[in-house]
Amino acid sequence: MSWDLSSDRPIYTQLIEQIELRICSGVYPPGSKMPSVRDLAQEASVNPNTMQRALAGLEETGLLYTCRTSGRFVTEDRARIKEVKARLAKDHVKAFLKKMKELGFDHEEILEILRDFSGGDKK
Amino acid sequence: MTYILESENLTKEFNGITVLKNVNLKIPRGRIIGLLGPNGSGKTTFIKLCNALLTPTSGKLLINGKKPGVETKAVISYLPERSYLNDWMKVSEIIGFFRDFYEDFNAHKAYDMLKSLNLNPNDKLRNMSKGTKEKVQLILVMSREAQLYLLDEPIGGVDPAARDYILDTILRNYNEDATLILSTHLIADIEKILDEVIFLKEGQVVMQQTVDQIREESGKSIDSLFREVFKC
Numbered sequence: 001m002s003w004d005l006s007s008d009r010p011i012y013t014q015l016i017e018q019i020e021l022r023i024c025s026g027v028y029p030p031g032s033k034m035p036s037v038r039d040l041a042q043e044a045s046v047n048p049n050t051m052q053r054a055l056a057g058l059e060e061t062g063l064l065y066t067c068r069t070s071g072r073f074v075t076e077d078r079a080r081i082k083e084v085k086a087r088l089a090k091d092h093v094k095a096f097l098k099k100m101k102e103l104g105f106d107h108e109e110i111l112e113i114l115r116d117f118s119g120g121d122k123k
Numbered sequence: 124m125t126y127i128l129e130s131e132n133l134t135k136e137f138n139g140i141t142v143l144k145n146v147n148l149k150i151p152r153g154r155i156i157g158l159l160g161p162n163g164s165g166k167t168t169f170i171k172l173c174n175a176l177l178t179p180t181s182g183k184l185l186i187n188g189k190k191p192g193v194e195t196k197a198v199i200s201y202l203p204e205r206s207y208l209n210d211w212m213k214v215s216e217i218i219g220f221f222r223d224f225y226e227d228f229n230a231h232k233a234y235d236m237l238k239s240l241n242l243n244p245n246d247k248l249r250n251m252s253k254g255t256k257e258k259v260q261l262i263l264v265m266s267r268e269a270q271l272y273l274l275d276e277p278i279g280g281v282d283p284a285a286r287d288y289i290l291d292t293i294l295r296n297y298n299e300d301a302t303l304i305l306s307t308h309l310i311a312d313i314e315k316i317l318d319e320v321i322f323l324k325e326g327q328v329v330m331q332q333t334v335d336q337i338r339e340e341s342g343k344s345i346d347s348l349f350r351e352v353f354k355c
Contacts, residue, residue: 007344010335011315042294045287046315047155050335 001027003044011046015054018044023063023074024085031076034064125188127152127271127302128173133182135168135326142168144326145182152270153299155316157345158306160323161353166306167204169323170273174201187270197226200269202260204276208248214259215244221263233266236292240285254281261289265296274305278312290316311346320345322352 001022005014022028034040037055041048055072058064062080066072075081100110128150135143143165150156158166171177172184175191186195208217214237221228237244240258248256257280264272278286286309293303294316307313314320314334322330329352334345341348 005315007311007314007346008338008342010338012335038295038297041297042291045290045294047318047334048294048297049153049318053335 001025003046005044005046011050012054012057015044015046015051016057019054019058020063020084020088023081024088028074030074030078030081032074033070034072034074036071126150126185127187128304129183129185129188131183133169133172133184134180135165135172135177136180142326143172146326146328148321148328148331150302150304152302154302154318155293155297156302156304157310157313157317157320158304158323159308159310159320159345159349160306164323165326166323167275168326170201170275170304170306173271173273174199198270200225200264200267200272202264202272202274202277206256206260208260210249211247213245213247214242217248217259217263218244221266225267227268229266229268232296233262236262236266240288254285257281258285258289261292265292268298268301270301272301272303272305274303276307277305278307278309283312286312310349311344314345317345322349324353 003015003018005011005018019028023030028034034055035043037048037052040055041051044051055064059066059072062077063075063084064072065075097110100113105113126149128148130146130148133143133146133148134141146165146169158169160166168177172179173186173191173195175196184191187198189195212220218230218233221233222230234244237259240262242255242259242262248259251259257277261274261277264274264277278289281289290313297303305313317334319331319333320337321328337343337345337348343351
């Protein structure tokens with residue numbers, strides 16, 4: 001998974017989103033140890049202080065926790081991860097619906113397109 | 124802890140022309156800072172003042188709490204806009220030269236970086252392209268374990284792939300106590316790795332803010348903001 005950062009929004013909020021995504025998709029599984037700030041910053045080609053800030057933000061929301069001596073870990077609370085997953089899904093659907101409405105589709109038509117799509121492509 | 128760099132009403136004139144005017148800056152340790160501004164805004168003059176290559180007309184400038192001079196040069200690793208290296212020397216000879224000059228020079232690191240960029244230590248500088256020479260210089264500068272890195276246009280002449288490697292190198296060698304200030308026009312390429320930017324306009328600081336603050340408040344990248352502030 002590559003780190004896609006757009007240029008018009010704060011970097012640390014985008015890092016939070018991308019790490020959330022990685023936690024939800026299991027790149028960083030529940031209870032696993034996170035790479036170091038330096039490694040993550042290098043991987044994403046961002047400033048280490050910005051990465052540090054993003055990780056601190058994720059600790060605040062409970063997705064990560066720090067063990068004083070051994071580093072930073074992904075939460076083992078699967079329900080919490082599920083919540084985040086649901087929120088991310090909602091955001092995606094909202095964005096999708098907004099785009100479709102801009103294109104001029106109404107609710108029924110959107111549903112139809114979705115049905116056709118998932119019928120033809122079982123991915 | 125003292126600021127690594129502090130200036131108070133720093134002013135520099137050349138023959139009655141003011142190039143820097145009342146520059147007030149406080150720069151802490153452990154930051155990566157972009158010094159941005161259009162041509163002739165005073166970036167290089169500021170960096171030269173920090174390196175004691177120029178003396179201020181008035182005002183105060185302190186590096187690590189001291190006036191620029193022999194002691195501050197020992198803690199600053201400086202990449203000038205123009206090369207001062209001897210063309211007839213081989214890269215390996217220049218590395219030896221740096222090792223003799225600077226106590227904090229890590230030759231190991233230099234050879235490692237040469238290898239990653241496929242550069243031959245036995246090549247003479249004279250036989251290298253402009254971009255390759257720039258890479259060598261940057262390797263030398265980044266191989267020092269300095270407290271303050273001052274890079275004047277470090278990535279201007281190198282190709283985008285090498286640019287990425289160089290930014291990577293900067294991040295990898297980042298050390299919590301060191302601060303790195305770089306001046307450049309290639310803002311879009313570097314803004315992700317910056318903590319803060321300083322905008323210079325006609326010799327004055329018009330903005331000093333963190334990258335995320337700017338993005339949050341303006342909803343724009345530093346690159347687009349720059350184009351707006353300095354629209355011709």
